Amino acid sequence: MSAGVGVALLGAGAVGAQVARTLADDADALERAAGRPIRLAGALVRDSAKPRPGLPAGLPVTDDPSVLLEAEGVDVVIEVMGGEQPALAYIEAALRSGRHVVTANKKVMARRGPELLALAAANNAALAFEASVGGGIPIIGPLVRDLAANRIAAVNAVINGTTNYVLTRIARDGASYEEALAEAQRNGYAESDPSEDVDGEDAAYKLAILSALAFRGAVREPDVFREGIRNLDAADFRYARELGYAIKLLAASRLENGAVRARVHPAFLPERHPLAKVDGVYNAVELEGGLVGWAMFQGPGAGPGATASAVIGDLLAIARAAPSGGALAYPEVGARVPILPMADLETKYYLRLRAADRPGVMAQITGALGAMGVSLASVIQKEAPEDAGGPAEVVIVTHRARERDVQEAARQLEALSVVCGPPKLIRIEDGSGVSPA
Amino acid sequence: MSAGVGVALLGAGAVGAQVARTLADDADALERAAGRPIRLAGALVRDSAKPRPGLPAGLPVTDDPSVLLEAEGVDVVIEVMGGEQPALAYIEAALRSGRHVVTANKKVMARRGPELLALAAANNAALAFEASVGGGIPIIGPLVRDLAANRIAAVNAVINGTTNYVLTRIARDGASYEEALAEAQRNGYAESDPSEDVDGEDAAYKLAILSALAFRGAVREPDVFREGIRNLDAADFRYARELGYAIKLLAASRLENGAVRARVHPAFLPERHPLAKVDGVYNAVELEGGLVGWAMFQGPGAGPGATASAVIGDLLAIARAAPSGGALAYPEVGARVPILPMADLETKYYLRLRAADRPGVMAQITGALGAMGVSLASVIQKEAPEDAGGPAEVVIVTHRARERDVQEAARQLEALSVVCGPPKLIRIEDGSGVSPA
Numbered sequence: 077m078s079a080g081v082g083v084a085l086l087g088a089g090a091v092g093a094q095v096a097r098t099l100a101d102d103a104d105a106l107e108r109a110a111g112r113p114i115r116l117a118g119a120l121v122r123d124s125a126k127p128r129p130g131l132p133a134g135l136p137v138t139d140d141p142s143v144l145l146e147a148e149g150v151d152v153v154i155e156v157m158g159g160e161q162p163a164l165a166y167i168e169a170a171l172r173s174g175r176h177v178v179t180a181n182k183k184v185m186a187r188r189g190p191e192l193l194a195l196a197a198a199n200n201a202a203l204a205f206e207a208s209v210g211g212g213i214p215i216i217g218p219l220v221r222d223l224a225a226n227r228i229a230a231v232n233a234v235i236n237g238t239t240n241y242v243l244t245r246i247a248r249d250g251a252s253y254e255e256a257l258a259e260a261q262r263n264g265y266a267e268s269d270p271s272e273d274v275d276g277e278d279a280a281y282k283l284a285i286l287s288a289l290a291f292r293g294a295v296r297e298p299d300v301f302r303e304g305i306r307n308l309d310a311a312d313f314r315y316a317r318e319l320g321y322a323i324k325l326l327a328a329s330r331l332e333n334g335a336v337r338a339r340v341h342p343a344f345l346p347e348r349h350p351l352a353k354v355d356g357v358y359n360a361v362e363l364e365g366g367l368v369g370w371a372m373f374q375g376p377g378a379g380p381g382a383t384a385s386a387v388i389g390d391l392l393a394i395a396r397a398a399p400s401g402g403a404l405a406y407p408e409v410g411a412r413v414p415i416l417p418m419a420d421l422e423t424k425y426y427l428r429l430r431a432a433d434r435p436g437v438m439a440q441i442t443g444a445l446g447a448m449g450v451s452l453a454s455v456i457q458k459e460a461p462e463d464a465g466g467p468a469e470v471v472i473v474t475h476r477a478r479e480r481d482v483q484e485a486a487r488q489l490e491a492l493s494v495v496c497g498p499p500k501l502i503r504i505e506d507g508s509g510v511s512p513a
Numbered sequence: 514m515s516a517g518v519g520v521a522l523l524g525a526g527a528v529g530a531q532v533a534r535t536l537a538d539d540a541d542a543l544e545r546a547a548g549r550p551i552r553l554a555g556a557l558v559r560d561s562a563k564p565r566p567g568l569p570a571g572l573p574v575t576d577d578p579s580v581l582l583e584a585e586g587v588d589v590v591i592e593v594m595g596g597e598q599p600a601l602a603y604i605e606a607a608l609r610s611g612r613h614v615v616t617a618n619k620k621v622m623a624r625r626g627p628e629l630l631a632l633a634a635a636n637n638a639a640l641a642f643e644a645s646v647g648g649g650i651p652i653i654g655p656l657v658r659d660l661a662a663n664r665i666a667a668v669n670a671v672i673n674g675t676t677n678y679v680l681t682r683i684a685r686d687g688a689s690y691e692e693a694l695a696e697a698q699r700n701g702y703a704e705s706d707p708s709e710d711v712d713g714e715d716a717a718y719k720l721a722i723l724s725a726l727a728f729r730g731a732v733r734e735p736d737v738f739r740e741g742i743r744n745l746d747a748a749d750f751r752y753a754r755e756l757g758y759a760i761k762l763l764a765a766s767r768l769e770n771g772a773v774r775a776r777v778h779p780a781f782l783p784e785r786h787p788l789a790k791v792d793g794v795y796n797a798v799e800l801e802g803g804l805v806g807w808a809m810f811q812g813p814g815a816g817p818g819a820t821a822s823a824v825i826g827d828l829l830a831i832a833r834a835a836p837s838g839g840a841l842a843y844p845e846v847g848a849r850v851p852i853l854p855m856a857d858l859e860t861k862y863y864l865r866l867r868a869a870d871r872p873g874v875m876a877q878i879t880g881a882l883g884a885m886g887v888s889l890a891s892v893i894q895k896e897a898p899e900d901a902g903g904p905a906e907v908v909i910v911t912h913r914a915r916e917r918d919v920q921e922a923a924r925q926l927e928a929l930s931v932v933c934g935p936p937k938l939i940r941i942e943d944g945s946g947v948s949p950a
């Protein structure tokens with residue numbers, strides 16, 4: 077690396093523009109923090125003819141990646157384009173040429189992280205990706221550095237700001253899912269096609285990245301069980317509150333006898349659970365570690381400023397560690413760890429169904445559950461107020477049971493002639509016992 | 514540094530023993546994390562004849578510091594003795610000889626941190642002290658590395674586990690201060706002489722360290738305004754709850770036009786304030802940063818495991834960064850920053866006093882406050898139930914006012930013949946506006 081640090085920026089959307097402006101506006105402070113001047117060589121954009129008032133005046137822009145990727149004097153490539161391709165190809169090219177890479181790309185890291193880390197190591201380059209998880213919240217740094225002495229047992233997180241905004245609006249203000257989502261879209265918290273967020277994909281990317289680092293094995297996005305929030309409705313939030321729970325899109329992974337179970341799905345969390353109190357677009361990650369016990373990290377999960385904070389933090393660390401980059405080495409994540417099937421999960425469950433309101437029906441329902449070895453902690457039966465005589469709503473909370481047994485019981489319940497439609501099933505997370513909940 | 518990392522341990526109390534055991538028990542995992550083997554050369558103890566069943570079998574112990582401080586092959590000195598001397602002298606000696614130092618010593622770092630960091634830099638040695646603040650919570654690492662791109666505007670923390678345990682017991686269970694403190698002592702959460710904790714000294718040490726790093730200036734312990742929790746009583750907690758607040762020992766510092774105000778005192782925090790929900794022996798630190806906006810770090814503030822997590826995390830970072838140690842460089846904290854006087858603080862206040870229950874008294878009280886320019890947001894007046902006819906209790910919440918005016922008003926109130934004894938004054942912290950509260 078030269079006396080200064082030459083940087084190429086791939087992507088000049090909201091995040092890229094924020095990074096470029098901060099590098100320009102705070103140049104003196106960043107030079108002190110980096111120990112050497114940082115020089116932004118240029119930005120890769122899709123259309124170089126388009127005016128970019130958000131970029132610092134005079135910053136060269138190009139739509140030809142080779143101009144930046146092969147330029148002399150570019151030591152670090154910052155990738156903030158998003159999406160799998162061509163970002164992945166550019167990252168690979170940069171690492172192969174021995175350039176350090178800072179990326180905010182969760183999709184690339186969740187799918188190809190282990191290979192990219194190996195490629196970086198083989199080329200004596202650093203690959204830093206703090207911004208890929210939890211926006212501006214320092215979580216990857218603490219996990220791989222500050223907590224490196226811990227055997228991490230579990231990661232639990234609320235790690236998608238869009239869904240957390242939507243769920244918070246429904247829970248606090250009684251908005252419908254559709255209203256809350258539309259509002260999130262109006263406020264810029266949700267995409268016009270929100271499926272990556274509401275179906276849990278985004279959270280699964282981030283959980284795969286955290287799990288690989290926490291458990292030091294190659295956990296990838298397809299290893300994460302995934303269920304989104306589209307099926308939740310206002311009644312679930314009412315019952316949750318009645319029972320003392322909040323509903324969150326939980327991202328949870330745990331190491332059990334050398335194997336990992338990783339899952340993203342809506343969950344009932346006890347009101348005192350630390351993640352139950354994380355509202356709006358905020359994210360939080362809690363870790364269980366052998367020495368530290370429990371630690372939690374909270375902050376804005378997205379946004380140009382937060383993401384730029386993480387990206388530039390990584391850039392500064394690379395600049396300080398240069399030329400070796402050694403201090404940025406991440407734990408070995410080469411070896412694939414066994415993934416545990418969701419069917420073996422043991423937890424409590426919330427079941428909601430509609431059933432005929434007549435004698436003997438409850439016996440059939442509890443009988444079907446009992447036959448699968450699922451025992452009940454509580455049962456609430458309510459007449460639908462507006463159509464007395466019609467089906468009653470039955471809400472069941474189980475004791476700890478096995479996922480496959482509960483799913484099978486739900487199928488059998490649906491087959492009962494007295495039950496109307498498929499039962500709704502939501503997993504209940506009790507708290508790990510190590511958190512202050 | 515040799516192919517392996519030679520380590521000397523100063524102190525073999527609960528923390529030192531935990532560090533030694535973890536280095537022995539997890540040697541393989543730690544070698545992978547460090548990139549080289551870690552070899553514990555020995556431990557300095559006060560009485561080398563005393564049996565130490567908590568230490569790994571075969572670990573050499575000595576009561577002669579020079580044996581360890583001058584030994585060949587010792588690259589890193591871990592100081593977990595606590596107290597200012599002789600710890601400070603040993604740290605200085607180690608740094609002067611070019612050895613890296615990891616310390617958990619908040620008193621030394623709060624009083625002599627800037628000089629020690631300069632000494633370390635002059636000798637090309639690393640000085641790491643994650644364990645000095647917030648036990649096992651990664652906070653110094655995130656502050657100086659992951660968030661290095663941010664101009665930090667404020668640090669707010671609940672950072673003393675002993676007082677937080679005591680305050681939580683009073684608030685939740687109605688215990689008296691004396692009962693809660695005695696219980697904390699029985700459970701090992703408070704010393705037999707609790708003054709360093711309950712008088713806010715411990716929190717002031719930690720706040721000085723965080724402030725120096727956050728604001729990149731030499732903030733030291735005597736710069737921190739300090740007021741402890743001894744004067745709180747059950748009535749304050751009752752009124753706090755009635756008014757929608759929790760009472761916490763707040764450690765807060767803020768950069769205002771290039772100057773710093775740092776203070777530790779009991780504070781009313783709105784129930785929705787993130788720090789209001791941090792209970793028991795847990796600690797939390799929230800930061801306001803230019804890019805990230807707001808981030809919070811939570812976890813166990815003390816304990817052998819948590820402290821060992823931070824100490825060994827620092828050791829691993831030094832081992833990975835060796836031989837340069839460069840990646841551990843902390844921000845420049847050499848220049849002293851101006852310290853703002855407490856008298857100029859502007860916030861809201863809670864005032865509780867006892868006054869004669871007769872016509873005209875309230876006019877005198879509000880008149881004294883009004884004369885100092887202190888305006889009232891609410892007034893609660895209650896007869897003491899058991900002695901009707903005696904003095905009534907008056908609880909006042911002010912609008913934002915200046916500390917010096919409120920203190921002067923309190924003196925004038927005390928001088929009124931209708932007021933019995935000095936008014937109780939507790940500052941109210943509104944929330945910064947950037948946190949999710």
